[in-house]
Amino acid sequence: MAEAYKTIAAPAEATIKERHSRFRAFAFPVRSEAEAKAHLKALREEFTDASHVCYAFRLGPRGDVWAASDNGEPNGSAGRPILGRIMAAGVSDTLVAVVRWFGGKKLGVPGLIAAYKESATAALDAAKIIDSNG
Numbered sequence: 001m002a003e004a005y006k007t008i009a010a011p012a013e014a015t016i017k018e019r020h021s022r023f024r025a026f027a028f029p030v031r032s033e034a035e036a037k038a039h040l041k042a043l044r045e046e047f048t049d050a051s052h053v054c055y056a057f058r059l060g061p062r063g064d065v066w067a068a069s070d071n072g073e074p075n076g077s078a079g080r081p082i083l084g085r086i087m088a089a090g091v092s093d094t095l096v097a098v099v100r101w102f103g104g105k106k107l108g109v110p111g112l113i114a115a116y117k118e119s120a121t122a123a124l125d126a127a128k129i130i131d132s133n134g
Contacts, residue, residue: 003061007093009130014122018115020103025123028095030057033067036095043097051102054078054116057095058086061132073100077112085120091129096120 012027026043030036036057044053056068056079063086068079082096098119107115 005061005063005093005132006089006091006129007132008091008124008127010128012123012127014119014126016115016119016122017103018111018118019105019107021105021107021115022101022103023098023115023119024100025096025098025119027120027123027127028097029093030059030095031093033057033059033065036067039095040097043099047099049101050099052078052100053097054082054100055095055097056080056083056086056120058083058092060092063087063092073112073116074109077109078116081113081116082120085117085124088121089124089129091124093132094124096123098123 008029015024028039052071052073054071059065068083070078086094098116
């Protein structure tokens with residue numbers, strides 16, 4: 001019998017604003033890295049005017065397959081904070097991508113970390129967390 005774990009039931013999203021920048025976060029249930037990359041490609045194609053599409057995903061019963069990307073933001077200011085929120089929610093087989101539109105005011109690394117954490121948390125809070133089929 002396969003190991004059960006928590007995941008999200010369906011896509012969810014949330015938007016926050018921070019000092020004129022807009023952050024739109026998306027949470028997707030995913031079963032593979034290829035599926036996560038397909039969602040990211042679709043977001044990049046839909047939001048061509050965005051400054052950044054940062055993300056993290058976690059896969060598998062123990063969440064031991066993961067990736068995170070700052071997508072041009074300062075190192076460690078986006079992908080890792082998003083991954084931290086996925087881990088804090090206790091879910092796997094989940095992708096969280098945050099699309100950012102720069103609002104003209106620099107947030108600094110601490111401000112970016114806070115904004116990406118808040119965005120990821122908001123998207124995960126909007127998702128229904130369920131037990132996997134195991």
